Amino acid sequence: MSGREDILGGIRKALKRGPLDAAAAAVLDARLAAPARNLIPARATSLDHPGQVELFVAMAEEVQTTVDRVAALADVPQAVAAYLASENLPADLVASPDPVLDDIPWAERPMLRLRRGKAEGGDKVGLTPAFAAVAETGTLMLISGPQNPTTINFLPDTHIVVLRADQIVASYEDGWTLLRQRQAAAGDAALPRTVNFITGPSRTGDIEQRMQLGAHGPRRLHIVLVGDGAAERPAGERPG
Amino acid sequence: MQPTSHAFKANVDKALGDATLQTALGLAMLGFGPKRRSAVERLPEFEALREEGRRIKNQTLEHLDYYLETFERNVTRWGGKVHWCRTPGEAREAVLAICRSVDAKTVTKGKSMIAEEIALNDFLEENKITPVETDLGEYIIQLRHEPPSHLIAPAFHLLKEQVADVFRSSHTELDPARSLVEPRVLCDEAREILRPKFLAADVGITGANCLVAETGSSIIVTNEGNGDLTQTLPKIHIVLASLEKIVPTLEDATTILRLLARSATGQEFSTYTTMSTGPRRDGDLDGPEQYHVILLDNGRSAMLGTEFQDMLRCIRCAACINHCPVFSAVGGHAYGWVYPGPMGSVLTPKLVGVAEAGHLPNASTFCGRCESVCPVKIPLPKMMRHWREREFEQKLSPAPYRFGLSAWAFLATRPALYQALTGVAMRVLAAFGKRRGHFRSLPLAGGWTSVRDMPAPQGRSFQSLWAERQKAKAGR
Ligand code: SF4
Numbered sequence: 001m002s003g004r005e006d007i008l009g010g011i012r013k014a015l016k017r018g019p020l021d022a023a024a025a026a027v028l029d030a031r032l033a034a035p036a037r038n039l040i041p042a043r044a045t046s047l048d049h050p051g052q053v054e055l056f057v058a059m060a061e062e063v064q065t066t067v068d069r070v071a072a073l074a075d076v077p078q079a080v081a082a083y084l085a086s087e088n089l090p091a092d093l094v095a096s097p098d099p100v101l102d103d104i105p106w107a108e109r110p111m112l113r114l115r116r117g118k119a120e121g122g123d124k125v126g127l128t129p130a131f132a133a134v135a136e137t138g139t140l141m142l143i144s145g146p147q148n149p150t151t152i153n154f155l156p157d158t159h160i161v162v163l164r165a166d167q168i169v170a171s172y173e174d175g176w177t178l179l180r181q182r183q184a185a186a187g188d189a190a191l192p193r194t195v196n197f198i199t200g201p202s203r204t205g206d207i208e209q210r211m212q213l214g215a216h217g218p219r220r221l222h223i224v225l226v227g228d229g230a231a232e233r234p235a236g237e238r239p240g
Numbered sequence: 241m242q243p244t245s246h247a248f249k250a251n252v253d254k255a256l257g258d259a260t261l262q263t264a265l266g267l268a269m270l271g272f273g274p275k276r277r278s279a280v281e282r283l284p285e286f287e288a289l290r291e292e293g294r295r296i297k298n299q300t301l302e303h304l305d306y307y308l309e310t311f312e313r314n315v316t317r318w319g320g321k322v323h324w325c326r327t328p329g330e331a332r333e334a335v336l337a338i339c340r341s342v343d344a345k346t347v348t349k350g351k352s353m354i355a356e357e358i359a360l361n362d363f364l365e366e367n368k369i370t371p372v373e374t375d376l377g378e379y380i381i382q383l384r385h386e387p388p389s390h391l392i393a394p395a396f397h398l399l400k401e402q403v404a405d406v407f408r409s410s411h412t413e414l415d416p417a418r419s420l421v422e423p424r425v426l427c428d429e430a431r432e433i434l435r436p437k438f439l440a441a442d443v444g445i446t447g448a449n450c451l452v453a454e455t456g457s458s459i460i461v462t463n464e465g466n467g468d469l470t471q472t473l474p475k476i477h478i479v480l481a482s483l484e485k486i487v488p489t490l491e492d493a494t495t496i497l498r499l500l501a502r503s504a505t506g507q508e509f510s511t512y513t514t515m516s517t518g519p520r521r522d523g524d525l526d527g528p529e530q531y532h533v534i535l536l537d538n539g540r541s542a543m544l545g546t547e548f549q550d551m552l553r554c555i556r557c558a559a560c561i562n563h564c565p566v567f568s569a570v571g572g573h574a575y576g577w578v579y580p581g582p583m584g585s586v587l588t589p590k591l592v593g594v595a596e597a598g599h600l601p602n603a604s605t606f607c608g609r610c611e612s613v614c615p616v617k618i619p620l621p622k623m624m625r626h627w628r629e630r631e632f633e634q635k636l637s638p639a640p641y642r643f644g645l646s647a648w649a650f651l652a653t654r655p656a657l658y659q660a661l662t663g664v665a666m667r668v669l670a671a672f673g674k675r676r677g678h679f680r681s682l683p684l685a686g687g688w689t690s691v692r693d694m695p696a697p698q699g700r701s702f703q704s705l706w707a708e709r710q711k712a713k714a715g716r
Contacts, residue, residue, distance in 0.1 A: 004324035007483070007537045011305045014544035020306050028306055028488075032454045035489035038292050041285045041498070059508065097525075118525040121439050137509040146523035154468045172497075176490045191318065191455060193520055193527050194472075197513035202465040205505070206377035206393060207400050207423040209268050215376055216431060216438075217465020217512065 037173050044135040044170035052135040053229050056168045059138025063200030064213060065221045072226065076162055077109035079224045084112075084125065087220065089158055094119045095127040098147040101162065118149035119156055126156035126218075131195075132175045133168045139199040140223070141175045143192040150194050159201075159218040165229030172197070242359075245576035245588055245597035252603075252657055255570040261397055265571050268396040272562035275506025276613065283502065293499050293616045296492045297484075297553035301544060307453040307486045308535070314456025318518030320531035328358035331536045335360060335445070335478060338532055339369055342475055344442035350460065350467035351375040352447030353556060354480040354536055356388060356578040357591070360445075371445075372437045374466035376430050383410045389572030390580065391558040392504050397571050400426065434466075444470035444528065448481035449500065449555070450493040451533070457517040458533060459493055461500065461510035468514055477516065477528040482536045484552040490515075496555055499615035503557040539591055547626045551586050553616040558583075560610035560620055566603045569657060575600060582610035582620040589627055601627035 012018055020028070044052050057067050070079050084091055095101055097116040106114055119126055128148065132141040140161055144150045153159060169175060175197075183190050202217030213219050244251065255261055280286045300307055312322040325331040331354075339347060347364060349355060349371055361371045361382070373382040377395035381388055383406045388394030395403070404420035407429055420426055446467050448458040458479045460467045471477040487493050493515075501507040520527035543549055561567050561581030572580035577597065579587050585600040601624040610620040 002324070003326050003330060003537075006326055007324050007535075007541055008305050008308070010537070010541040011308075011544060014541055014546075015302070015304070016545065020303065025306060028303060032310065032488060035454060035491045037491050038296070038495045039285060039288055041283055041289075043283070063508070063511070121435065139509055139513075144524060144527060145521070146525065149525040149527075150468070150472045151526045154465050154472065172494045173491055176494070191517055193318075193517060193524060195515040196468070197509070197515075198511065199507075199509045199513075200511050203463045203511055204376045204427060205463070206375070206380070206395055207398075207403055207426055208264075209271050209393065209396060210423050212424055212427040214431065215427060215464035215466065216374065216434065216469055 035176075040171045040173055041136065047135070047170070049166075049168075049229055052170055053165050053168050053225075056133055056135040056138055057225070059135070060200070060223065061138070063138060064203075065138060065200050065223060067223045067225055069225045073104050073162075074108075076104045076224055076226065077106050077112060080127070080160060081109050081112055083160065083222055083224075087158070090124055092123075093125045093127045093160070094123040094152055094156065096129065096148045096152055098129050100129045101127070104162070119151040119154075121155065123152075123156045125158045125160065126152035127160045127162070128152050130161050130163045130167060132178050133163055134172050134175055134197070135168055135170050136172070137199055139172070139197050141172075142196040142198065143179070144194040144196075145190075145192050150196065153196055153198065154217045157214070157218055158220040158222065159198075160222045160224065162224050162226065165225055165227045168229060243577040243588070243592045243596050245592065245600055246595070248574065248576055248597075248599040248603065251574035251576055252570050255574045256657060260399060260402070261571055264397050264399050265568060267399075268393065269562070269568045272506070276503060276559060276562070277506075279502040279506040279508065282508075283498075286499075286502065289495060289498055290615050290617055292495050293555075294553060296487060296495055297616055300487055300492075301484070301549065301552055304483070304486070304541075304544065307488055308483060310453040311451055311456055311486055314453070315518065315531075315533055316456070318456055318531075320456065320518040320533065322533045322535055325534055325536050326538070328536070328538055331358045331480070331534050331538075332360060332363045334532075334534050335480075336363070336367055336369075338476060338478055338530075339364070339367075339443050342442055344369055344476075346370045346372055346437065346441050347443045347445055348372050348374050348438055348441040348470045348474065349378070350444070350446035350462065350470040351378055351394070352445065352480045353391065353578060354447055354482055354534075355445065357482075357538065358480075358536065360480075372434070372441065374434055374438065374464075374470055375462070376427065376464060376466075379430055379434065380406065383407075387573065387578065391556050391561060391583075393558075397573065438466075438469040438473050441470075441474045443476045443478060444472075444474040445478045445480060446471050448479050448485050448533075450496055451481055451486045452488075452490055452493050452515070453486055454489045455515075455517055457490075457515045459497070459513065459515045461497065461513045463505075463507075463511040465512055468512055471514075471516060472527055475528060476530040476532065477519070479516070479531075479533045480536065481533060482538065482540055484540055484554075500555055500557050503555075503559040503613065503615040543590060548586065548590060548623060550618050551583070551590070551623060553618055554583055554587070555616060556583075557615055559613040559615065560618075563609040563613050565605055565607060565609075566657075570603075575603075582624070583618075586618075586620055586623045586627065594627070594630065598627070601625075 068079050091111050092113045095114045095116050130140045131143045201213050201221040202215045203213050204215035205211050315322050323334040364371045373379045380395040389397040400423050403426050446460050449461050450459040501510045519529050519531040560583050564581045567581040575584050577588050588597040604624050606621050
């Protein structure tokens with residue numbers, strides 16, 4: 001008997017039944033097709049959107065993410081340049097080929113040199129957009145794809161994320177809802193290879209339980225938060 | 241790893257006599273409890289989430305066959321492959337075959353307890369493939385050729401000086417006179433050394449904290465980011481997972497994740513929570529070209545429908561370990577195999593046999609803290625009792641351990657452990673009992689307190705209070 005049949009058979013024997021009949025399987029299929037939400041803490045869901053944005057920033061800063069708030073996309077190049085200068089970092093960045101970043105007037109800061117593509121071992125600073133962000137714990141949600149190579153999130157010492165305030169949602173569940181909406185819109189064919197939830201820069205407590213930043217991933221995680229989220233997204237478009 | 245659980249008693253005596261270990265334990269164990277407590281207190285829904293976690297896991301186990309088949313279907317749909325493995329041997333062979341298919345020379349590894357369970361590193365080395373542990377703690381103990389001593393903090397039994405020593409003797413390409421005093425420097429050195437290894441590896445192996453049936457995904461959580469480099473850079477990503485890691489949906493996984501970090505490290509959320517589904521898609525610029533899931537049974541399916549089924553809910557958070565007075569006194573290596581502490585005392589006899597590990601369930605004061613902090617409410621003390629009954633039935637216990645007194649006898653016949661425990665227990669239990677002022681159960685006296693409450697100790701032992709009073713008297 002193959003391992004597969006043996007294991008499944010063993011499970012059924014232990015559960016004292018055969019394979020599920022069609023009716024029972026259909027009930028479970030239906031549950032998977034429309035996943036129910038479990039209990040979601042009220043911490044973020046009880047707030048209005050400006051409150052969720054504030055919570056996101058507070059939670060992110062608590063885990064050593066730095067957050068810089070700017071009014072508009074046009075302000076991003078200046079904010080990035082100022083951050084790099086303040087941290088004594090080079091102005092060479094590897095940036096995702098995501099067209100979202102094309103809307104930013106990089107040319108106004110010619111000192112910033114952006115290479116678009118995946119990250120290599122030598123890249124010091126990476127720049128990406130985010131798919132969403134979760135207020136509950138100050139967590140970024142990034143997804144992989146041809147325009148969003150995963151290596152940028154992990155190889156460079158510094159990771160800068162451009163996030164619009166209207167991308168901030170209350171819970172991880174809201175993030176899953178957005179992901180499913182995206183998938184449905186793309187004809188059910190677009191589950192990304194990877195979803196990265198990122199909450200602060202890399203860290204370890206493995207030596208005497210003392211926390212050190214920058215274990216293997218980025219030492220710094222910096223968010224340029226654009227806008228206040230008020231106007232961009234009509235209420236009807238909120239996941240929920 | 242070869243179990244040495246049969247030598248538990250000798251291991252305990254050795255651990256209690258090891259001054260360095262005792263210092264490291266003292267340093268490490270103090271942090272876990274308060275960190276978890278403050279994270280839990282910050283989330284009013286935590287208790288309700290525990291109940292949800294328990295329910296999700298129980299419902300999944302009822303339909304385990306269905307969810308595993310669904311998982312496999314979805315993994316396949318996204319271009320990955322599931323390998324069903326009954327035994328550690330089958331799992332090792334499956335990993336080796338995948339490595340051989342690309343003529344792999346080196347394999348990077350994220351932290352995986354299943355890799356420890358199947359003793360993968362030794363096997364790969366025997367087959368001329370070099371495994372490189374990338375979690376800092378795992379890397380340190382790999383250099384020292386020792387097993388992990390804790391589920392989530394594998395090197396927590398070491399002091400930084402010991403880490404410095406092994407770095408100096410292993411990283412011979414670096415200046416031997418360099419200073420390695422600061423943990424920061426040690427951390428940076430490991431980063432420097434491991435970075436090229438990440439980039440050069442042919443295969444990356446990670447564990448899984450959850451498998452999601454709905455999407456065919458595996459989820460890992462790390463704080464270092466090593467798991468992500470491990471699975472993103474090489475040509476092949478292999479996920480090692482035991483079959484009870486399965487949950488139905490992303491929402492279910494989310495509930496588990498809300499419990500996991502808080503219970504484990506007291507974090508609100510781990511730094512990196514990564515969901516992976518299949519190999520790179522058309523047009524992706526990076527990510528592995530192959531995605532394999534090694535699905536290991538190793539005796540778990542046979543726990544279904546038995547008094548040990550509840551153990552299959554375990555999410556390996558280590559909270560029971562971090563709050564265990566016995567573990568605090570002796571550390572993880574004494575348990576002699578991969579899984580230490582209360583969860584290990586229940587699981588190890590199941591996985592390596594009662595003859596090897598039958599003593600472990602006696603290593604309990606039955607204080608009940610493990611169950612009270614377990615995020616999925618596993619009745620650990622009850623299951624340890626089951627084991628003792630079985631051991632008794634099989635007449636494996638030496639005489640003093642029979643007649644329902646085995647735990648007490650085990651402790652009482654080891655004065656050093658007894659003493660260590662009463663010291664630890666007074667401190668930790670004073671904090672624990674404070675809210676109620678009374679214990680319903682007291683370590684070392686379970687039979688007595690099961691029928692009446694005892695006042696919570698005020699945090700000092702009789703001896704220390706006595707000494708103080710004598711001093712006060714003398715000063716008068
Ligand atoms: S038994 Fe409970 S507390 Fe212990 S590791 Fe498992 S889930 Fe965590």
